[in-house]
Amino acid sequence: MFVSNPELRARGLAVFEELFGGEAMAAVKRDMDGVCPDFIDMTIEWAMGGITARPGLDLITRELVVIASCVTLGHTVTQLRAHTQAALEAGATKEQIVEAILQIQFYAGGASVRNALANVKDILQAAA
Amino acid sequence: MFVSNPELRARGLAVFEELFGGEAMAAVKRDMDGVCPDFIDMTIEWAMGGITARPGLDLITRELVVIASCVTLGHTVTQLRAHTQAALEAGATKEQIVEAILQIQFYAGGASVRNALANVKDILQAAA
Amino acid sequence: MFVSNPELRARGLAVFEELFGGEAMAAVKRDMDGVCPDFIDMTIEWAMGGITARPGLDLITRELVVIASCVTLGHTVTQLRAHTQAALEAGATKEQIVEAILQIQFYAGGASVRNALANVKDILQAAA
Amino acid sequence: MFVSNPELRARGLAVFEELFGGEAMAAVKRDMDGVCPDFIDMTIEWAMGGITARPGLDLITRELVVIASCVTLGHTVTQLRAHTQAALEAGATKEQIVEAILQIQFYAGGASVRNALANVKDILQAAA
Amino acid sequence: MFVSNPELRARGLAVFEELFGGEAMAAVKRDMDGVCPDFIDMTIEWAMGGITARPGLDLITRELVVIASCVTLGHTVTQLRAHTQAALEAGATKEQIVEAILQIQFYAGGASVRNALANVKDILQAAA
Amino acid sequence: MFVSNPELRARGLAVFEELFGGEAMAAVKRDMDGVCPDFIDMTIEWAMGGITARPGLDLITRELVVIASCVTLGHTVTQLRAHTQAALEAGATKEQIVEAILQIQFYAGGASVRNALANVKDILQAAA
Numbered sequence: 088m089f090v091s092n093p094e095l096r097a098r099g100l101a102v103f104e105e106l107f108g109g110e111a112m113a114a115v116k117r118d119m120d121g122v123c124p125d126f127i128d129m130t131i132e133w134a135m136g137g138i139t140a141r142p143g144l145d146l147i148t149r150e151l152v153v154i155a156s157c158v159t160l161g162h163t164v165t166q167l168r169a170h171t172q173a174a175l176e177a178g179a180t181k182e183q184i185v186e187a188i189l190q191i192q193f194y195a196g197g198a199s200v201r202n203a204l205a206n207v208k209d210i211l212q213a214a215a
Numbered sequence: 216m217f218v219s220n221p222e223l224r225a226r227g228l229a230v231f232e233e234l235f236g237g238e239a240m241a242a243v244k245r246d247m248d249g250v251c252p253d254f255i256d257m258t259i260e261w262a263m264g265g266i267t268a269r270p271g272l273d274l275i276t277r278e279l280v281v282i283a284s285c286v287t288l289g290h291t292v293t294q295l296r297a298h299t300q301a302a303l304e305a306g307a308t309k310e311q312i313v314e315a316i317l318q319i320q321f322y323a324g325g326a327s328v329r330n331a332l333a334n335v336k337d338i339l340q341a342a343a
Numbered sequence: 344m345f346v347s348n349p350e351l352r353a354r355g356l357a358v359f360e361e362l363f364g365g366e367a368m369a370a371v372k373r374d375m376d377g378v379c380p381d382f383i384d385m386t387i388e389w390a391m392g393g394i395t396a397r398p399g400l401d402l403i404t405r406e407l408v409v410i411a412s413c414v415t416l417g418h419t420v421t422q423l424r425a426h427t428q429a430a431l432e433a434g435a436t437k438e439q440i441v442e443a444i445l446q447i448q449f450y451a452g453g454a455s456v457r458n459a460l461a462n463v464k465d466i467l468q469a470a471a
Numbered sequence: 472m473f474v475s476n477p478e479l480r481a482r483g484l485a486v487f488e489e490l491f492g493g494e495a496m497a498a499v500k501r502d503m504d505g506v507c508p509d510f511i512d513m514t515i516e517w518a519m520g521g522i523t524a525r526p527g528l529d530l531i532t533r534e535l536v537v538i539a540s541c542v543t544l545g546h547t548v549t550q551l552r553a554h555t556q557a558a559l560e561a562g563a564t565k566e567q568i569v570e571a572i573l574q575i576q577f578y579a580g581g582a583s584v585r586n587a588l589a590n591v592k593d594i595l596q597a598a599a
Numbered sequence: 600m601f602v603s604n605p606e607l608r609a610r611g612l613a614v615f616e617e618l619f620g621g622e623a624m625a626a627v628k629r630d631m632d633g634v635c636p637d638f639i640d641m642t643i644e645w646a647m648g649g650i651t652a653r654p655g656l657d658l659i660t661r662e663l664v665v666i667a668s669c670v671t672l673g674h675t676v677t678q679l680r681a682h683t684q685a686a687l688e689a690g691a692t693k694e695q696i697v698e699a700i701l702q703i704q705f706y707a708g709g710a711s712v713r714n715a716l717a718n719v720k721d722i723l724q725a726a727a
Numbered sequence: 728m729f730v731s732n733p734e735l736r737a738r739g740l741a742v743f744e745e746l747f748g749g750e751a752m753a754a755v756k757r758d759m760d761g762v763c764p765d766f767i768d769m770t771i772e773w774a775m776g777g778i779t780a781r782p783g784l785d786l787i788t789r790e791l792v793v794i795a796s797c798v799t800l801g802h803t804v805t806q807l808r809a810h811t812q813a814a815l816e817a818g819a820t821k822e823q824i825v826e827a828i829l830q831i832q833f834y835a836g837g838a839s840v841r842n843a844l845a846n847v848k849d850i851l852q853a854a855a
Contacts, residue, residue, distance in 0.1 A: 088653060092604040118589040121596050123569050126585060133645050134321040134581060141600060144314035148276055152283035152315045156322035159287035161802035162545035163322065163582040185763050186272035187280045193262040194284035194291065197449035197774060198803040201766060205758040212761055216781060220732040246461040249468055251441050254457060261773050262453060269728055285454065289674035290417035294454040313635050321581035325646060326669065326678040329638060333630040340633055344525060348476040374717040377724055379697050382713060389517050390709060390833040397472060400826035404788055408827045411792035412834035413710065415799035418673035419834065422710040442784035443792045449774040450796035450803065502845040505852050507825050510841060518705040518837060528698035532660055536699045539664035540706035541838065543671040546801035547706065550838040570656035571664045577646040578668035578675065709833035 089125040092132055099136025106139075106146070106173035150174035151187040158188055158203040159195040171207040181211045217253040220260055227264025234267075234274070234301035278302035279315040286316055286331040287323040299335040309339045345381040348388055355392025362395075362402070362429035406430035407443040414444055414459040415451040427463040437467045473509040476516055483520025490523075490530070490557035534558035535571040542572055542587040543579040555591040565595045601637040604644055611648025618651075618658070618685035662686035663699040670700055670715040671707040683719040693723045729765040732772055739776025746779075746786070746813035790814035791827040798828055798843040799835040811847040821851045 103112065119126050139149055150173050157167040174184050185204070192200045231240065247254050267277055278301050285295040302312050313332070320328045359368065375382050395405055406429050413423040430440050441460070448456045487496065503510050523533055534557050541551040558568055569588070576584045615624065631638050651661055662685050669679040686696050697716070704712045743752065759766050779789055790813050797807040814824050825844070832840045 090604060090606050090610075090649065092602060092607075094602050095604075098602075115585075118585070118592070121599075122588050122592045123573060126573065126588060129576070129645070129649065130321075130581065130585075133641070133649070137602065137641065137645070138317060138320060141314060141317070143310040144318065148279060148311070148315065149318045151276060151280055152318050153322060155280035155283040156287045156319040157582065159284045160322065160545060160580070160582070161800060163586065165586060166322065166582040182271040183276070186269060187276065189269070189763060189766065190266060190272065190277045190280050191284040192266060192769070193258075193448075193453035194281060194288065194294065196452040196800070197766075197770065198797065198800070198806040201755075201758070201770075202803065202805060204762050204766060208758070208762045215761075218732060218734050218738075218777065220730060220735075222730050223732075226730075243457075246457070246464070249471075250460050250464045251445060254445065254460060257448070257773075257777065258453065258457075261769070261777070265730065265769065265773070288417060288452070288454070289672060291454040291458065293458060317635060317638065320641070321576075324580040324672070325577035325642065326672070326675040329627075329630070329642075330675065330677060332634050332638060336630070336634045343633075346476060346478050346482075346521065348474060348479075350474050351476075354474075371713075374713070374720070377727075378716050378720045379701060382701065382716060385517070385521065385704070386709065386713075386833075389513070389521070393474065393513065393517070394829060394832060397826060397829070399822040400830065404791060404823070404827065405830045407788060407792055408795035408830050409834055411795035412799045412831040415796045416673060416708070416710070416834065419710040419714065421714060422834065438783040439788070442781060443788065445778060445781075446784065446789045446792050447796040448778060449770075450793060450800065450806065499841075502841070502848070505855075506844050506848045507829060510829065510837075510844060513832070514705075514837065514841075522702060522704060525698060525701075527694040528702065532663060532695070532699065533702045535660060536663055536667035536702050537706055539667040540671045540703040543668045544706065544801060544836070544838070547838040547842065549842060550706065566655040567660070570653060571660065573650060573653070574656065574661045574664050575668040576650060577642075578665060578672065578678065705832075705837035708836040 089128040091128060092136075095132040095136035096128075097136070098140040099131035099134075102135045102140045102146075103131060106150070106176050107169060108176075111169060146177040147174060147179045147183070150177050150179060151183065154184065154187055155191050155195075158191060158199055161195070161199045161202070164206050167203060167206060168210060171210050175210070175214045181215055184211065217256040219256060220264075223260040223264035224256075225264070226268040227259035227262075230263045230268045231259060234278070234304050235297060236304070239297060274305040275302060275307045275311070278305050278307060279311065282312065282315055283319050283323075286319060286327055289323070289327045289330070292334050295331060295334060296338060299338050303338070303342045309343055312339060345384040347384060348392075351388040351392035352384075353392070354396040355387035355390075358391045358396045358402075359387055362406070362432050363425060364432070367425060402433040403430060403435045403439070406433050406435060407439065410440065410443055411447050411451075414447060414455055417451070417455045417458070420462050423459060423462060424466060427466050431466070431470045437471055440467060473512040475512060476520075479516040479520035480512075481520070482524040483515035483518075486519045486524045486530075487515060490534070490560050491553060492560070495553060530561040531558060531563045531567070534561050534563065535567065538568065538571055539575050539579075542575060542583055545579070545583045545586070548590050551587060551590060552594060555594050559594070559598045565599055568595060601640040603640060604648075607644040607648035608640075609648070610652040611643035611646075614647045614652045615643060618662070618688055619681060620688075623681060658689040659686060659691045659695070662689050662691060663695065666696065666699055667703050667707075670703060670711055673707070673711045673714070676718050679715060679718060680722060683722050687722070687726045693727055696723065729768040731768060732776075735772040735776035736768075737776070738780040739771035739774075742775045742780045742786075743771060746790070746816050747809060748816070751809060786817040787814060787819045787823070790817050790819060791823065794824065794827055795831050795835075798831060798839055801835070801839045801842070804846050807843060807846060808850060811850050815850070815854045821855055824851060
């Protein structure tokens with residue numbers, strides 16, 4: 088049912104591979120298999136190819152604002168962890184990620200910030 | 216009742232002045248006057264001096280993650296506008312701000328993104 | 344269509360009258376007239392008669408936790424203002440209300456707290 | 472302490488039984504036992520008997536809008552799963568449920584949608 | 600910068616025209632002009648052509664779940680009003696819309712429901 | 728990097744010890760160790776020493792409004808449980824805590840209230 092766009096697909100797959108790697112793709116496919124496989128295509132072509140691959144903002148900053156949004160939502164722990172790993176892949180330092188999370192304490196609240204820091208601790212420590 | 220810390224105060228006032236300017240300080244004081252003046256000190260010494268003034272992440276990125284948090288909350292339009300202006304003062308381009316807001320479309324939702332873009336349009340156009 | 348319970352109705356009207364007064368009832372009726380008048384009955388019998396009128400917690404504290412919930416939601420400004428007035432009617436001091444809002448700064452975030460304090464300023468000042 | 476209304480109770484129990492079955496009632500009772508048993512009565516008489524049992528909207532659509540609200544809240548996974556099962560009991564197809572969740576992607580955000588789809592996958596597959 | 604897909608574009612424009620009409624398109628263009636015109640294309644091709652135009656769920660129900668999501672978010676009043684009008688255009692009755700909003704009272708909260716009903720009152724009354 | 732204030736530190740440690748005890752401090756330190764130890768100081772000096780230790784509102788009520796904020800956020804289960812224990816330490820009765828959570832049902836929604844009651848059940852039962 089999904090109408091694919093070859094150009095967006097190519098861009099999206101390239102960004103996805105760079106940020107998340109092949110294992111993440113397998114995980115999304117496993118999650119969506121038998122429920123809504125089209126969601127994978129929307130992620131690849133729209134979110135990745137259509138937005139993340141745009142010029143005008145570097146990949147590190149794109150990942151840091153996504154992390155900020157996930158910390159603020161609070162319940163999207165899977166995505167918070169995936170984009171913390173992606174930020175590291177894009178070249179962010181552990182310190183930049185910690186400071187980005189800490190920076191939104193007066194907006195998302197300290198409780199959300201503490202939970203976020205605790206939730207990504209192992210990823211950041213493995214990267215140090 | 217507020218217990219001030221001269222070092223945090225000095226740092227906080229410097230960052231506040233750099234990002235928001237003197238008119239913003241007058242606005243906060245007017246808002247909090249007769250209700251909770253201590254809130255201004257908490258903003259200056261904790262949020263500005265204690266967090267925003269930390270090393271490890273540049274001011275432009277700090278403002279962009281705050282913008283991402285405000286877009287995700289949705290109802291903090293006053294802060295979204297203030298930090299859009301602050302991002303510009305810190306040296307962000309109009310394009311970087313637009314891309315940062317657009318980037319969180321698959322996390323905060325498209326409705327929040329559209330409203331945010333419409334709410335900061337005049338600030339971005341005045342800066343162009 | 345609403346199935347009324349005379350006992351809950353009596354309790355609810357008494358609490359509503361004590362906390363909000365007759366003008367608030369007129370405002371709810373005006374809002375819901377021609378859309379969903381049953382919503383008024385749900386508010387009176389369930390929220391007021393069935394919950395707020397329960398023993399086990401004093402009215403001042405009941406109003407302060409409602410205020411905390413409204414500050415956290417962020418977008419329910421009408422209710423924040425109504426319950427600030429109600430807290431005063433129940434006997435809360437201006438200082439208790441300000442401290443209750445300030446207390447949740449590390450949970451709801453400082454931006455929500457600042458907007459809440461600014462939004463109830465006139466009510467608190469009129470009460471001083 | 473709860474003031475019961477026999478008519479709402481009868482309606483509520485009928486709807487609850489139709490949508491959730493006896494096991495769900497046992498689960499709610501187990502959760503609330505020793506904490507707040509009145510909450511079960513509020514659920515039965517107000518949420519079920521007083522709202523879900525109303526005419527004017529079919530049960531399938533009532534369940535789909537509740538699912539949409541749970542996806543948007545993000546953290547109410549228990550309720551999302553219960554109402555997905557309830558939607559199926561009411562006669563919704565697996566496809567209708569998936570499309571309803573997918574439809575709010577530009578409002579609740581893609582991350583909430585993906586997590587919701589993954590969280591109800593086993594229920595939908597068991598129903599196919 | 601936006602990579603268009605003619606098939607999605609055609610589908611999206613047809614759905615948009617059916618649900619919102621030409622004035623809404625002018626409003627979106629005015630909002631996004633000079634800020635992020637690509638956002639309009641994302642709305643048309645992804646949200647409308649790629650999701651709302653999918654088979655498997657009727658347009659009335661699609662609009663009602665979007666309304667439920669907007670009521671739950673609370674701050675997206677512009678979208679709540681637009682989709683209430685769209686639900687009517689799709690053929691929903693005033694009663695169905697009111698019941699859909701009322702149905703999520705125990706998920707989004709009564710305050711959000713009351714504000715939503717008040718915010719769409721004029722649209723529903725004009726349609727009666 | 729954190730700039731400490733001895734007076735706030737002393738106040739904060741006293742309140743923290745009174746409300747949460749030594750084990751909670753060990754848990755925060757374990758969570759933040761190797762990620763962001765400064766966050767512990769912010770919690771002690773700002774949230775505890777700078778806000779919770781203020782006069783004007785008793786500790787029981789301070790804990791109840793924090794609980795209300797956590798119930799409304801929904802995803803901060805760790806904090807909800809910690810502050811439920813803290814409310815008991817401050818002298819709140821089990822009934823006051825249950826009523827405070829129940830009171831916000833029409834603001835945070837019944838689903839959030841049910842999940843909160845279930846999440847603190849063991850703490851309240853151990854205290855009875």
